[in-house]
Amino acid sequence: MKRMTLLFAAIAISSIAAMAQGKTLVAYFSATGNTQRVAKQVATITGGELYEITPAEKYTSADLDWHDNKSRSSVEMNDKSARPAIIADLENADSYDTIFIGYPIWWNEAPRIINTFIEKYSFAGKRVIPFATSGGSSISNSATQLRRSYPDIDWGEALLLNRATNDDIKNWIKRQQ
Numbered sequence: 001m002k003r004m005t006l007l008f009a010a011i012a013i014s015s016i017a018a019m020a021q022g023k024t025l026v027a028y029f030s031a032t033g034n035t036q037r038v039a040k041q042v043a044t045i046t047g048g049e050l051y052e053i054t055p056a057e058k059y060t061s062a063d064l065d066w067h068d069n070k071s072r073s074s075v076e077m078n079d080k081s082a083r084p085a086i087i088a089d090l091e092n093a094d095s096y097d098t099i100f101i102g103y104p105i106w107w108n109e110a111p112r113i114i115n116t117f118i119e120k121y122s123f124a125g126k127r128v129i130p131f132a133t134s135g136g137s138s139i140s141n142s143a144t145q146l147r148r149s150y151p152d153i154d155w156g157e158a159l160l161l162n163r164a165t166n167d168d169i170k171n172w173i174k175r176q177q
Contacts, residue, residue: 022096025090025096025100026100027117028102029053031064031073034104035102038131041166042169048100053086076111083112083119085116093122099123100130101129102131103130103132103133105134105137108137109141109145110132118146123150123153124152125153130143132160143158156176
């Protein structure tokens with residue numbers, strides 16, 4: 001019975017990994033580590049390359065204080081044109097067919113650094129699948145905003161992965177194919 005379970009798990013992983021045939025990237029921005037944890041799960045399940053979207057200037061806890069209207073994150077989120085600088089070291093961005101983009105939800109949206117990343121590497125015509133973590137918001141508004149801002153991207157189903165199990169993630173990935 002145990003061998004049968006392992007066999008079925010291997011088959012499921014192989015079928016999901018087929019998505020990686022065209023080359024898959026799992027890019028994420030994580031200010032506190034929550035999104036990073038989930039991104040690692042997505043990368044393991046898809047067989048995709050893991051890539052951290054790194055701000056040129058690291059966010060401090062004071063920068064992330066959403067109670068302070070003058071904190072860096074508050075100022076950025078109140079300015080729709082803000083594009084925080086990133087360390088741009090992703091080589092061959094155009095070689096990926098499927099890009100998973102993970103982020104925390106800030107003010108019911110994707111952090112502006114996600115816009116910086118998308119605009120830097122121009123994923124027009126690529127399959128881009130957003131995922132997020134959040135303390136209380138859903139992903140729907142952030143996904144809608146991204147779709148509106150970048151209509152040339154082939155957007156997949158966005159999903160909030162706060163407490164997602166490997167099976168939850170596998171099922172979501174299967175729906176993207």
